[in-house]
Amino acid sequence: MTAPKAPGAAPHLIGSKAQAIQTGRTRLLTVALVFAVCFIVLAGRLVELTIIREPGKTLAFVAAAPTKSTAGRADILDRNGILLATNLMTASLYADTRVVPDSARAAQRLIRVLPGLSPATVRERLATGRAFVWLKRNLTPSQQRSVNDLGIPGLHFRDEQRRLYPHGALESHVLGFTDVDGNGISGIEKFFDRALRDRGPQGRALQLSLDARVQHVLRDEVMAAMTRFRAAGAAGLVMNANNGQILALISLPDFDPNHPTAAPALSRFNRATKGVYELGSVFKVLTVAMALDSGATKLRGGYDATKPIRVAGFSIRDSHAKKRWLSVPEILIYSSNIGAAKMAMDVGRDGQRNYLDRFGLLRRPSLELPEVGTPISPARWGDLSTMTAAYGHGLAVSPIQFASAFGAMVNGGVLMPATLIKRQPGERALGVQVISARTSNHMRRLLRAVVEKGTGRKAQAPGYLVGGKTGTAEKPGVGGYRRNALISSFVAAFPMTKPKYVVYLLLDEPRGDAGTLGEGGAGYTAAPLVGRVIKRIGPILGVRPVDDTAAHVRRAMAMRLYSRKQVSRKRTSAVN
Amino acid sequence: MRRSLTIVVMLLVLAVSLGLYRLESEVKILERRLAQATTQLEENRRNNRILAAEWSFLSQPSRLQALAQRHLDLAGLAPAQIGRLDELPLKPPPWDADGNLNSNQNGGQGGSSGAAAIPDVEPSGKPPIPGRKPVKPLHNRNNKRSKDGRIVLADGGRAGQ
Numbered sequence: 048m049t050a051p052k053a054p055g056a057a058p059h060l061i062g063s064k065a066q067a068i069q070t071g072r073t074r075l076l077t078v079a080l081v082f083a084v085c086f087i088v089l090a091g092r093l094v095e096l097t098i099i100r101e102p103g104k105t106l107a108f109v110a111a112a113p114t115k116s117t118a119g120r121a122d123i124l125d126r127n128g129i130l131l132a133t134n135l136m137t138a139s140l141y142a143d144t145r146v147v148p149d150s151a152r153a154a155q156r157l158i159r160v161l162p163g164l165s166p167a168t169v170r171e172r173l174a175t176g177r178a179f180v181w182l183k184r185n186l187t188p189s190q191q192r193s194v195n196d197l198g199i200p201g202l203h204f205r206d207e208q209r210r211l212y213p214h215g216a217l218e219s220h221v222l223g224f225t226d227v228d229g230n231g232i233s234g235i236e237k238f239f240d241r242a243l244r245d246r247g248p249q250g251r252a253l254q255l256s257l258d259a260r261v262q263h264v265l266r267d268e269v270m271a272a273m274t275r276f277r278a279a280g281a282a283g284l285v286m287n288a289n290n291g292q293i294l295a296l297i298s299l300p301d302f303d304p305n306h307p308t309a310a311p312a313l314s315r316f317n318r319a320t321k322g323v324y325e326l327g328s329v330f331k332v333l334t335v336a337m338a339l340d341s342g343a344t345k346l347r348g349g350y351d352a353t354k355p356i357r358v359a360g361f362s363i364r365d366s367h368a369k370k371r372w373l374s375v376p377e378i379l380i381y382s383s384n385i386g387a388a389k390m391a392m393d394v395g396r397d398g399q400r401n402y403l404d405r406f407g408l409l410r411r412p413s414l415e416l417p418e419v420g421t422p423i424s425p426a427r428w429g430d431l432s433t434m435t436a437a438y439g440h441g442l443a444v445s446p447i448q449f450a451s452a453f454g455a456m457v458n459g460g461v462l463m464p465a466t467l468i469k470r471q472p473g474e475r476a477l478g479v480q481v482i483s484a485r486t487s488n489h490m491r492r493l494l495r496a497v498v499e500k501g502t503g504r505k506a507q508a509p510g511y512l513v514g515g516k517t518g519t520a521e522k523p524g525v526g527g528y529r530r531n532a533l534i535s536s537f538v539a540a541f542p543m544t545k546p547k548y549v550v551y552l553l554l555d556e557p558r559g560d561a562g563t564l565g566e567g568g569a570g571y572t573a574a575p576l577v578g579r580v581i582k583r584i585g586p587i588l589g590v591r592p593v594d595d596t597a598a599h600v601r602r603a604m605a606m607r608l609y610s611r612k613q614v615s616r617k618r619t620s621a622v623n
Numbered sequence: 624m625r626r627s628l629t630i631v632v633m634l635l636v637l638a639v640s641l642g643l644y645r646l647e648s649e650v651k652i653l654e655r656r657l658a659q660a661t662t663q664l665e666e667n668r669r670n671n672r673i674l675a676a677e678w679s680f681l682s683q684p685s686r687l688q689a690l691a692q693r694h695l696d697l698a699g700l701a702p703a704q705i706g707r708l709d710e711l712p713l714k715p716p717p718w719d720a721d722g723n724l725n726s727n728q729n730g731g732q733g734g735s736s737g738a739a740a741i742p743d744v745e746p747s748g749k750p751p752i753p754g755r756k757p758v759k760p761l762h763n764r765n766n767k768r769s770k771d772g773r774i775v776l777a778d779g780g781r782a783g784q
Contacts, residue, residue, distance in 0.1 A: 130679035136669060213679035263684030510702030583699060592702030 119208040120229055121243045122252040123222060123236075125259045126294070126469045131218055132236070132304075134229075135211050137185040138204040140194060143178050146201030150174050153199045157182070160193040184227060185209045210236075212304045217262055220317045221255065221296050221416070221467060224304035232307070233315065235467065237417045254469045256292035261285050264583045265295045269552060272576045273299055276557035276567065282318035282446050283552040285584065288454045288540055290476040291463030294548070294588075296320070296447070318555065321418040323443040326553075327520025328502075328569075329453070329538045330439030331387045334394070335379050335493065336456050337402040340486040343393040347609045349374035352385040359431045363388050363438075366519075366568075367502065374609035379493050380501030382517060384438045391437030392430070399433055405481045406452040407462060408444050415467045420445040439520060440528075446536070450551040453538050457494065457514070457546040460487040492606040495543040500608075506539055506574040508581040510592030512600070514546075515539030515577065517569035522556070532556050537573035541581055544603050547590060552577050 123132035140161075147153050150173035158166050161183055172180045184207060186194070194202060210225045212218070223234015231240035239253060265283050273281045285295040298318040302310035316322065338344045352373045355364035365383050378386030391399055403409055411421040423443040425432040435441040447465055455462040461478035470476065482490075494514030497503045502517045518536045521528035536553035540546035552573050563571035585592065593600055691697060718724055 129682075130675050133672060133676050133679075135673060135676060211676055213676050214683050217683065217685070260684055263688070267685065267688070585702070586700045586705060592705055 120210065120225070123243075124252050124254045125218075125257045125262075126255065127258065128254070129259045130213055131255070131257070131259070132210060132212050132222055134208045136206050137187075137209045138191045139184040139207045140182040140186055140191075141203055141205060142173060142180050142182055143201045143203065144173050144176050144180060145178055147173055147199065148201075153202075156197055156199065157194070157202075160197065161186075161190060214259065215305065216301045216303045217259065217266060218257060219301045219304050220298045220319065220418075221257060222304055223416075224307040233418065234317075234416060238415050255467055256287075256294060256469045257296070257467065258294045258587070260587050261584050262295040262297065264587070265552075265580060266297050266299075266301075268576060268580050268583070269297060269299060269554075272554065272557075272572065275560065276554060276563075276572050278554045278557040280318055280555035281553060282322065282555075283580075284319055284447060284450055284550075285580075286450050286454060286465060286549045286551075288458045288546045288549045289463070290470060291451060291454065291465045291478075292470060293447075293465055293467050296467070298322075317416070317418040318446070318553070320414060320416055320445055320447045321420045323420045323422055323445050324534050324553070325440050325443050325520045325523065326446075326449055326536055327439040327518035327534060328382045328384075328387075329449065329516050329518030329536055330437065330442075331379055331382060332456055332490065332494065332516045332538070333403070333406060333408075333452060334387045334391050334399075334437040335375060336482055336486055336490050337399065338375070338390045338394050339489055340482040341394055341398055341402070343395075343398070344375055344390060346375055346489060346607075349609065349611075350378065350383075350386045350389040352378070352383045354385075356385055356388055356434065358434060359429075361431065363434060372611055374611070376493055376496060376606055376608045377610060379516070380497050380608070382502050387437040388434035391433050396428060396430065396433045399436065400428060402481075403436070403442070405462070405479070406455065407464075408442070408448060408452055412445070412448045412451065412465065414447060414465055419447075422448065439518060446551055446553050450538065450549050453540070453551065454546075454549045455481050455487075456490045457487060457540045457543075457549070459484045491540075491543050491546065492604055494540070495604045496606040496608070498539075499604075502570045503537065503539075503574050505570060506537060506578040506581075508541070508578045508585065509595060511581050511585045511590060512542035512544060512593060512595055512604070513539050513578065513581055514541070514543035515550075515574075517574055519568040519570075531567075533567050535567060535569040535573045537569050537577045539577045539581065541585070542590060542593065544593070544600065548584075548588060550577050550580055550584075552580070 119134040122130060122134070125131055144150065151170060154166065154170040154173050157169055158164055164183060169182060172182065182202070186204075191204060194204075208229055210229060212222060212224075219234075221234055223232060223236040223238075225231050225236050229244075231237035231243065235253070235255065236243065243253060265285060269281045269283050272278070281297075281299040283295070283297050284293060286293050296319050298316070298320075300310070300314045302314040307315065339346065349372055351371075352365060352368070353370050355362045363384050365381075365385055367381050367383075369377070369381055369383070373381065373383050373386045375386075375390070377383070378390065394402070400409070408422060409424055411419055413419075422445070425436070425441050432441050451462060451465045455478075460480050460482040462481045463476055463478040466476075491514060494516060495512065496514075497516055498506050498513050503513075503515050506513050506515055515538050518534075518538070520534045520536075521530060522532040522534060523529075524532065534553060534555060535557050536551065538549070538551045540549045554572055554576075557567045557572045559566040559568075559571060566572075595601075
């Protein structure tokens with residue numbers, strides 16, 4: 048108040064100036080603070096990213112990201128990790144024909160380095176004047192170099208995926224094949240087409256239950272037998288009796304999946320899974336099992352097989368006729384049609400159908416292949432059907448289906464669905480109890496007796512305790528069965544004390560030679576083949592050979608035949 | 624004071640920008656190396672796949688069988704040839720019934736009397752293979768017999784493991 052008036056404006060001025068500076072400072076401080084906070088946040092984030100988090104993590108992610116070479120269809124491996132199908136990057140040749148200077152000359156030079164091409168097609172394609180024409184897909188690296196060396200302008204390469212099957216025809220019917228664009232066309236490739244295509248970021252491979260070594264032994268032996276007996280075809284499989292995993296599956300003739308169209312269409316038909324056949328006497332195993340299991344007969348029971356059965360204009364006769372009363376073990380050992388037919392009648396029509404259905408023989412089985420056949424059963428299931436089905440006629444099933452059912456007969460009575468995919472350790476297979484463990488125990492002894500004393504003697508593989516059954520069926524033709532066209536098969540399991548593996552082999556129309564006395568029947572063709580296969584795969588599968596003459600083995604496999612060489616009519620009827 | 628502050632700030636800016644520049648160029652070099660490594664990785668993966676396919680192709684069972692039949696003098700494995708280790712009979716020790724060593728203490732492995740007391744290494748009685756070292760017997764002379772008659776190996780049993 049006492050301040051002079053003249054400079055009175057000055058304090059005001061000074062005051063406003065000071066205030067302005069003050070405001071400026073405050074603002075500056077605020078901004079600086081904001082910036083400081085921002086930078087501290089950034090610095091903190093930097094420290095967190097580089098020091099606190101492990102720096103390897105982000106790098107590993109970059110490395111694991113799908114790259115060009117791992118993209119595309121997943122690999123397929125066998126149970127031991129051997130590569131069965133893979134994808135390779137190959138160069139495919141195409142042309143921008145607008146740029147190619149002298150198409151006729153270019154075509155001529157190109158054919159000289161790629162002799163597989165047809166001259167007319169190349170000339171035609173190069174003359175179209177289009178910007179993109181394929182000339183050849185999937186060149187080898189050396190072919191690519193020689194085309195590059197030509198130095199023709201307008202020829203370009205494009206990287207393409209090519210499906211490769213390193214084992215060629217070995218696993219052809221299981222793997223199937225893909226078309227040139229990598230779409231699954233048949234087999235595993237088709238069944239798992241989606242899964243193989245949309246594989247996870249790690250590029251997981253599909254692991255099959257197949258064992259390439261067992262597969263090879265099977266194919267090698269069956270091929271040799273097929274050539275020897277001039278058979279039209281063959282099918283075979285090796286299956287784990289306790290979990291249904293298939294270790295080998297072949298169908299001959301087969302094809303090279305690298306060039307699937309090079310083989311005739313018949314070669315691509317899978318006889319082991321798609322083909323259904325009247326399998327013949329191997330079915331007696333099932334008939335005996337159902338008769339014992341249902342209590343329709345006992346081991347010491349038997350049937351009169353003196354005379355052929357006449358029913359509905361047909362006559363059922365025995366090929367190894369004994370013309371006497373036969374006990375149940377004898378019916379199986381000597382493969383008596385008459386005995387089996389009578390036994391099936393005791394089980395009854397409904398009982399038989401019920402059991403066959405439980406064994407999975409009246410429905411289409413489940414398997415990881417698109418080529419799975421549906422069984423053909425009689426439209427009207429009368430007494431005749433019951434009798435013929437007892438020895439495997441009138442009912443057509445696929446070999447894979449029958450092998451699964453046979454597995455249940457010997458493994459303690461549990462039907463395991465067949466599978467081509469390797470189970471992870473600890474993963475339990477789910478099965479259905481179809482016959483009692485007691486019946487299964489009887490069946491093991493009976494089947495061992497067939498190989499020791501009966502029609503399957505040639506299937507012996509010393510040390511591996513083979514048990515099994517022959518099956519010789521006449522193929523149906525026009526107006527009846529054809530006597531000379533046979534389906535000869537042998538079904539076996541080993542070792543019979545505790546069966547681990549089932550082997551089923553089938554020869555389509557084998558013709559006997561001098562070594563078999565002209566016989567094409569299963570006992571001479573399929574049985575020795577199974578014996579040879581088991582001798583070779585036993586060591587591979589780690590089955591310990593046993594001394595088959597040892598006392599404890601003989602006791603475990605003992606089977607009384609309850610044979611009655613001379614039987615009075617009274618006793619026969621009493622048993623029946 | 625204000626001037627010195629300015630100088631300090633300018634120096635700081637200079638230092639920071641220099642550091643930033645170096646950091647950036649370092650990052651660029653690293654990025655280039657990463658790209659190279661990725662390309663290399665990609666190429667290696669590709670080669671790996673080709674080699675895996677080739678390995679599977681060359682180790683086809685049918686090819687191996689053909690090669691083995693042509694070049695090896697081997698037959699299929701017979702059941703009698705398969706056994707467990709504990710089924711192998713132990714060779715009789717080089718002592719007689721009184722527990723005296725049959726060999727002289729300084730005897731060599733070859734034609735000494737000690738080696739003669741031990742049954743031939745090869746039961747088939749084949750002549751020794753020239754050029755191959757004679758197999759060292761499990762029961763060498765340093766082994767002793769314990770009180771209950773069991774053999775105590777001198778090397779604690781390591782030789783057989």
